[in-house]
Amino acid sequence: MLIQEKKQYNWKPIIKAFEAILGKNGVVQRREELITYECDGLTSYRQRPAVVVLPRTTEQIAELVKVCNKYSVPFIARGSGTGLSGGALPSENSVLIVTSLMRQILNVDLDNQRIVVQPGVINSWVTQTVSGAGFYYAPDPSSQIICSIGGNVAENSGGVHCLKYGVTTNHVLGLKIVTPTGEILDLGGQVPEMPGYDLTGVFVGSEGTLGIATEITLRILKSAESICVLLADFTSVEAAGASVSDIISAGIIPGGMEMMDNISINAVEDVVATNCYPRDATAILLVEIDGLDVEVELNKQRVAEICKKNGARNVTAASDPETRLKLWKGRKAAFAAAGHLSPDYYVQDGVIPRTKLTYVLQEIEALSQKFGYQIANVFHAGDGNLHPLILFDNAVPGALEKVEEVGGEILKLCVKVGGSISGEHGIGADKKCYMSDMFSPADLESMQWIRQVFNPQGLANPDKIFPTPRTCGEAANAISMKKFPGVEQF
Amino acid sequence: MLIQEKKQYNWKPIIKAFEAILGKNGVVQRREELITYECDGLTSYRQRPAVVVLPRTTEQIAELVKVCNKYSVPFIARGSGTGLSGGALPSENSVLIVTSLMRQILNVDLDNQRIVVQPGVINSWVTQTVSGAGFYYAPDPSSQIICSIGGNVAENSGGVHCLKYGVTTNHVLGLKIVTPTGEILDLGGQVPEMPGYDLTGVFVGSEGTLGIATEITLRILKSAESICVLLADFTSVEAAGASVSDIISAGIIPGGMEMMDNISINAVEDVVATNCYPRDATAILLVEIDGLDVEVELNKQRVAEICKKNGARNVTAASDPETRLKLWKGRKAAFAAAGHLSPDYYVQDGVIPRTKLTYVLQEIEALSQKFGYQIANVFHAGDGNLHPLILFDNAVPGALEKVEEVGGEILKLCVKVGGSISGEHGIGADKKCYMSDMFSPADLESMQWIRQVFNPQGLANPDKIFPTPRTCGEAANAISMKKFPGVEQF
Numbered sequence: 016m017l018i019q020e021k022k023q024y025n026w027k028p029i030i031k032a033f034e035a036i037l038g039k040n041g042v043v044q045r046r047e048e049l050i051t052y053e054c055d056g057l058t059s060y061r062q063r064p065a066v067v068v069l070p071r072t073t074e075q076i077a078e079l080v081k082v083c084n085k086y087s088v089p090f091i092a093r094g095s096g097t098g099l100s101g102g103a104l105p106s107e108n109s110v111l112i113v114t115s116l117m118r119q120i121l122n123v124d125l126d127n128q129r130i131v132v133q134p135g136v137i138n139s140w141v142t143q144t145v146s147g148a149g150f151y152y153a154p155d156p157s158s159q160i161i162c163s164i165g166g167n168v169a170e171n172s173g174g175v176h177c178l179k180y181g182v183t184t185n186h187v188l189g190l191k192i193v194t195p196t197g198e199i200l201d202l203g204g205q206v207p208e209m210p211g212y213d214l215t216g217v218f219v220g221s222e223g224t225l226g227i228a229t230e231i232t233l234r235i236l237k238s239a240e241s242i243c244v245l246l247a248d249f250t251s252v253e254a255a256g257a258s259v260s261d262i263i264s265a266g267i268i269p270g271g272m273e274m275m276d277n278i279s280i281n282a283v284e285d286v287v288a289t290n291c292y293p294r295d296a297t298a299i300l301l302v303e304i305d306g307l308d309v310e311v312e313l314n315k316q317r318v319a320e321i322c323k324k325n326g327a328r329n330v331t332a333a334s335d336p337e338t339r340l341k342l343w344k345g346r347k348a349a350f351a352a353a354g355h356l357s358p359d360y361y362v363q364d365g366v367i368p369r370t371k372l373t374y375v376l377q378e379i380e381a382l383s384q385k386f387g388y389q390i391a392n393v394f395h396a397g398d399g400n401l402h403p404l405i406l407f408d409n410a411v412p413g414a415l416e417k418v419e420e421v422g423g424e425i426l427k428l429c430v431k432v433g434g435s436i437s438g439e440h441g442i443g444a445d446k447k448c449y450m451s452d453m454f455s456p457a458d459l460e461s462m463q464w465i466r467q468v469f470n471p472q473g474l475a476n477p478d479k480i481f482p483t484p485r486t487c488g489e490a491a492n493a494i495s496m497k498k499f500p501g502v503e504q505f
Numbered sequence: 506m507l508i509q510e511k512k513q514y515n516w517k518p519i520i521k522a523f524e525a526i527l528g529k530n531g532v533v534q535r536r537e538e539l540i541t542y543e544c545d546g547l548t549s550y551r552q553r554p555a556v557v558v559l560p561r562t563t564e565q566i567a568e569l570v571k572v573c574n575k576y577s578v579p580f581i582a583r584g585s586g587t588g589l590s591g592g593a594l595p596s597e598n599s600v601l602i603v604t605s606l607m608r609q610i611l612n613v614d615l616d617n618q619r620i621v622v623q624p625g626v627i628n629s630w631v632t633q634t635v636s637g638a639g640f641y642y643a644p645d646p647s648s649q650i651i652c653s654i655g656g657n658v659a660e661n662s663g664g665v666h667c668l669k670y671g672v673t674t675n676h677v678l679g680l681k682i683v684t685p686t687g688e689i690l691d692l693g694g695q696v697p698e699m700p701g702y703d704l705t706g707v708f709v710g711s712e713g714t715l716g717i718a719t720e721i722t723l724r725i726l727k728s729a730e731s732i733c734v735l736l737a738d739f740t741s742v743e744a745a746g747a748s749v750s751d752i753i754s755a756g757i758i759p760g761g762m763e764m765m766d767n768i769s770i771n772a773v774e775d776v777v778a779t780n781c782y783p784r785d786a787t788a789i790l791l792v793e794i795d796g797l798d799v800e801v802e803l804n805k806q807r808v809a810e811i812c813k814k815n816g817a818r819n820v821t822a823a824s825d826p827e828t829r830l831k832l833w834k835g836r837k838a839a840f841a842a843a844g845h846l847s848p849d850y851y852v853q854d855g856v857i858p859r860t861k862l863t864y865v866l867q868e869i870e871a872l873s874q875k876f877g878y879q880i881a882n883v884f885h886a887g888d889g890n891l892h893p894l895i896l897f898d899n900a901v902p903g904a905l906e907k908v909e910e911v912g913g914e915i916l917k918l919c920v921k922v923g924g925s926i927s928g929e930h931g932i933g934a935d936k937k938c939y940m941s942d943m944f945s946p947a948d949l950e951s952m953q954w955i956r957q958v959f960n961p962q963g964l965a966n967p968d969k970i971f972p973t974p975r976t977c978g979e980a981a982n983a984i985s986m987k988k989f990p991g992v993e994q995f
Contacts, residue, residue, distance in 0.1 A: 126750070126754075126858075126859075126860045127858045127859060127860055128753075149756070173698070182697075182698070184703065184706075185675075194951070198947055199947070200945075200947050200948055200951055201944075201945065201948055202948070202951075204923070204925060204943075205858065205923045205924075206856045206857075206858060206888075206889065206923070206924050206925050207672075207888070208663075208672070208856045208888070208890065208925050208927065208928045208929065209925050210710070210925060210926060210927040210931065210932045210936070210940070210943070210970070211710075211932065211940065211944065211949075211952050211970060212707050212710070212711055212715075212952045212955050212956075213674065213703075213706045213707055213709070213710060214707075214951060214952065214955075216674075216703045216706030216707065217702050217703055217704075217706065217707050217955075219703070220700070220701075220702070220703060221702055225702075237753075237754075237756035238756070239756070240756065260616070263618075263727075264616075264727075266639070266727035266728070266729070266730065306796075306800065307799075307800050307803055307804070309797075309799040309800060309802075309803055310796065310797050310799060310800040312799075313797055313799055314797070366696045366698045367696075368616075368617045368695060368696060369616075369617060370616045370617055398696075398697070398698070399696065400698065433694070433695045433696070434695075434696050435694060435696050435698050435699050435700060436700060437698065437700040438698040439698065441700065442700045442701065446700070450700070450701065453694075453700070454691075454701065455690075455691065457688055457689075457690050458690055458691055458692070459701075461684070461690055461692075461704060461959070462701050462702045462704065464958035464959065465702050465704075465707075465955060465958065466702075467958075468954035468955065468957075468958055469951070469954065480700070480701060
């Protein structure tokens with residue numbers, strides 16, 4: 016019973032009910048104010064919500080969701096709106112539940128390395144809260160100074176340090192959620208070992224389709240004694256890729272291992288001027304080593320040797336916080352910097368087995384030539400998570416469609432070599448039509464079972480993740496809802 | 506529609522159908538042969554299956570399950586039968602699907618650090634297969650030389666090295682499963698970053714209630730350059746507990762950190778004679794440090810200093826493989842050794858926040874006094890995973906019931922301090938009545954939703970994990986199946 020046809024709603028009683036829960040200040044309905052909310056970081060998709068609500072508590076969210084259920088109105092949760100797959104894109108005639116007033120740190124338990132936060136808390140605040148005591152929160156998306164933990168949970172966000180420490184799902188111990196029907200549930204707990212089905216794991220990355228997280232218990236880690244960032248400068252992508260493989264094969268697990276190509280390097284230097292990146296390099300690797308002083312010192316030497324052996328022209332190492340931050344600042348600004356190279360850019364997010372790096376980069380170059388768009392490559396090389404940036408001008412008629420086709424070809428390439436169509440940005444509105452390339456009808460069907468038991472009216476973030484005939488045409492038709500006995504009962 | 510009442514089946518056509526799939530040799534039905542299968546490692550629960558089948562392929566399992574569905578016969582998967590919570594305990598009039606003929610290593614991909622195995626493959630074979638190339642598989646239950654990977658997946662097994670490296674779920678990348686209705690699905694994939702709902706995570710630890718894993722893709726890790734095991738000898742449990750906290754607080758993450766009390770120490774020395782454990786110690790800590798040589802050398806010193814500071818009488822370190830194995834052999838034999846202290850023993854498995862260690866051990870001692878049973882304590886101290894061994898004589902009428910009561914009190918204690926009723930052994934048949942102490946009716950209900958969509962007839966391992974009125978009385982009555990709109994449709 017997913018919402019598929021255009022509906023007309025009588026908004027008056029709905030708004031009145033919302034105002035009764037939140038007061039007039041908590042309900043935004045003026046057209047000009049709603050514009051802010053018509054897209055997230057994926058700006059090529061836009062849809063104005065009918066109304067925006069700004070709750071402050073779990074109970075308020077539960078009440079709001081119950082009102083949505085009563086009137087069968089779709090609702091979408093939104094944190095800071097920095098997502099890159101359109102996961103927080105409103106649907107037509109929908110309610111946008113924005114968590115940006117829910118920014119309390121609810122509990123800090125350093126002894127047990129846990130912190131409990133509301134969903135609107137900004138990612139970098141978590142580390143700021145605990146860093147004085149020598150702890151940090153590992154997942155660090157490039158948008159970490161603005162993105163929210165709630166959004167990170169929804170999209171299972173990654174970051175440059177996820178190679179060694181894992182993505183968001185590896186750091187969420189427990190969740191309080193409001194289900195799509197307005198019930199309050201506790202998933203997981205305060206210790207990682209919880210019996211029964213791992214619903215915390217299912218919820219993380221479910222992109223708002225299984226409910227809204229209202230309290231999040233995160234694992235925090237002890238800061239390393241020493242951190243060093245190496246910059247290795249290569250004249251070929253193959254040499255950089257071989258170094259990545261060799262570093263991992265040597266048993267070194269860097270905190271992060273990132274590759275940037277020549278286009279990205281120059282874009283970053285033009286915009287943020289780190290003055291650290293060699294503009295004539297074909298590719299650079301940024302390798303962060305963390306651990307004990309002695310360990311970092313030794314691994315630094317080993318990484319440098321591996322890069323040199325593979326033909327690096329130069330390897331420099333920075334241990335002082337200022338230079339380290341500068342090196343990362345460039346990497347983290349890479350997407351924004353691409354915006355200066357052309358009027359528009361489209362960020363893709365795919366994963367490949369590390370061993371296929373060189374082949375896939377050659378194929379991406381071939382796509383660039385074939386379609387006539389420059390493609391900058393910035394990626395989490397250690398875990399094979401690519402972020403090709405396709406540069407284009409949206410003012411040219413038909414350009415967006417063509418660029419989306421290139422993006423699609425890149426995803427199909429990732430699937431072909433045994434990878435994935437999303438590493439950390441989620442599927443959202445953007446990639447749902449590619450889910451059928453990655454999963455069989457039966458596999459997708461089994462995910463739908465879970466969606467439907469939690470989200471029986473289909474009101475929680477409809478039109479996301481899963482392909483539908485309306486939006487994806489034939490790709491979605493392959494998914495028959497009658498295949499399994501368990502589903503016929505719906 | 507879970508199976509709740511006693512049913513009579515006409516086994517003739519069922520057996521005939523099984524024989525058509527497997528041949529006569531693949532179907533075991535002689536009473537005396539079936540005795541082997543009437544319990545797993547939890548020997549206090551016994552139930553003979555009606556028939557045992559021995560498939561060799563995914564397709565055969567799918568066919569067998571379809572036959573079970575056709576005749577509405579419950580079926581239970583079993584690997585090596587070493588589980589300690591009765592997860593592989595047959596139900597009355599059930600089919601036991603035993604995977605011990607499915608022992609092929611299907612694929613080894615060292616470059617991408619993956620291995621694909623059949624479910625009957627023995628845990629320690631995985632490491633044996635890849636160790637020559639410098640890799641290993643991290644989860645290592647004490648039963649690793651006999652337990653199967655399929656069983657590990659079902660129970661989300663742990664082991665002494667899970668403190669640093671995580672339990673089974675952290676090492677399973679993908680699964681081929683046969684669903685409870687006989688469909689073949691692929692969950693997860695070859696890279697960790699898979700979009701959509703994390704069904705792999707839900708399946709791992711679902712104890713056979715969501716289907717049977719038939720191919721398992723595991724992550725393998727690079728072996729550490731150096732490994733050292735420290736043995737610290739304490740005259741009080743508090744001092745050992747304080748050392749555990751201080752080691753973690755210092756930012757050291759040992760490969761494993763185990764505590765054994767005086768009773769366990771002596772039981773182990775009586776039986777396996779490591780000649781390493783001090784018989785007069787109140788508690789010992791075994792701390793394994795792994796990593797680079799320099800790192801291990803430094804952390805060894807730091808751990809020793811912390812233990813000494815907390816009053817350790819003696820700290821010894823072993824880096825040579827022989828002594829290291831001897832130290833671990835004692836720990837891994839602790840359960841079996843307890844069997845020599847008294848006619849019977851009951852192993853409990855609970856988790857507590859590390860900071861509550863001293864308090865909880867005092868309370869366990871009080872329970873021991875109150876009920877008059879000796880309790881030996883052996884546990885994964887680093888992650889707060891307790892394994893109290895309650896020593897008793899099952900020949901004494903009523904003893905088992907009393908011991909189960911003690912075990913239940915320990916679980917309630919774990920929940921009270923914010924922990925969990927299972928760290929690594931699963932819920933199975935043994936602990937389902939305690940699920941209501943840990944989860945609210947709504948939380949349990951949401952797990953049931955998932956069970957019911959995958960397992961609509963309730964045939965896959967019924968009577969496990971979830972409390973039912975028939976077996977748990979009032980505890981289960983709290984769970985109403987009508988609470989949520991999504992469930993009324995079943």
